[in-house]
Amino acid sequence: MRNLLIILALLWLSGCAYKAEQAPAGSWQAQQKTLTQLQNWQLTAKLGIITPDERGSLSLFWRQNSLDYRMNLTNVVGKRVFDLSRNGLNVQLTDSKGELHQATNARELVQELTGWDLPVEQLSYWIKGLPGEGDKVTYDEYDRPKTISAHGWQLEYLGYTQINGLWLPSRLNLTHKDTQLRLAISQWELK
Numbered sequence: 001m002r003n004l005l006i007i008l009a010l011l012w013l014s015g016c017a018y019k020a021e022q023a024p025a026g027s028w029q030a031q032q033k034t035l036t037q038l039q040n041w042q043l044t045a046k047l048g049i050i051t052p053d054e055r056g057s058l059s060l061f062w063r064q065n066s067l068d069y070r071m072n073l074t075n076v077v078g079k080r081v082f083d084l085s086r087n088g089l090n091v092q093l094t095d096s097k098g099e100l101h102q103a104t105n106a107r108e109l110v111q112e113l114t115g116w117d118l119p120v121e122q123l124s125y126w127i128k129g130l131p132g133e134g135d136k137v138t139y140d141e142y143d144r145p146k147t148i149s150a151h152g153w154q155l156e157y158l159g160y161t162q163i164n165g166l167w168l169p170s171r172l173n174l175t176h177k178d179t180q181l182r183l184a185i186s187q188w189e190l191k
Contacts, residue, residue, distance in 0.1 A: 028139075028142075031166055034166060035129065035130050038128065038190060040190075040191035041063075041064050041128075041190050041191060042061070042063040042188075042191075043060075043062050043185050044060070044061055044185070045059075045060045045183050045184055046058070046059060046060070046183070047059070047073065047182070047183055048182035049179070049180075050179070050182075051179050052178050056075070058076075059075075059076075060072070060073055061074075062127070064124055067086070068086050068087050068088070069084075069085065070083070071085070071120070072084075080094070080096055082113070082114065084106060084109075084120065089104055090102060090104070091104060091105065093113060106120040106121060107120050107121065116179065117179050118181075119174075119176075122150065122153070126148060126172075126174075127169065127172075127183070127185075128169070129144060129160070129167065130145075131145055131148050131150070132150055134150070135148050135149065144157070144160060144167055152176050152177065153175065153176045155174050156173045157169050158171040158172060158173065159171040159172075161188070163188045164190055166190070168185075169183075170185050171184050171185070
């Protein structure tokens with residue numbers, strides 16, 4: 001009996017020593033660590049933008065390479081709305097007329113040239129289903145982000161798809177003041 005109590009006590013103590021970095025495979029803690037380390041990916045999606053002045057449906061192509069990225073938006077007939085890229089600290093936007101604009105802040109540059117308030121830097125995390133530090137998050141029944149509130153934005157994850165064992169968002173809505181973005185991701189490619 002005494003040996004059984006010692007074994008139970010050891011099992012209980014080992015259970016108390018559980019750490020997030022030793023999260024079981026398939027758990028949200030393990031996935032979150034993997035998604036954080038996922039620095040090279042690309043996606044194709046449809047993006048709906050609703051503002052007080054306009055409504056539009058665009059095609060989005062996004063390629064992320066570590067901190068650098070390229071985001072290309074085209075309209076329904078395939079004409080470039082803009083091509084936004086970051087290389088190091090330099091942000092460049094090529095507009096629909098082919099004119100090149102440069103800045104150090106992507107969100108401000110996009111807003112200045114289009115009037116759209118797009119949280120470009122945060123989107124690279126949110127689009128993977130990763131909340132940022134300090135973001136307010138609620139989780140679904142599978143412990144995946146269901147909603148995120150941050151920087152004045154409200155995100156709602158409406159669907160996930162499994163790619164290479166990871167649950168990645170397939171549909172999400174983003175709302176900020178009078179701007180609403182609806183994103184439907186049709187293809188993920190992880191590198």
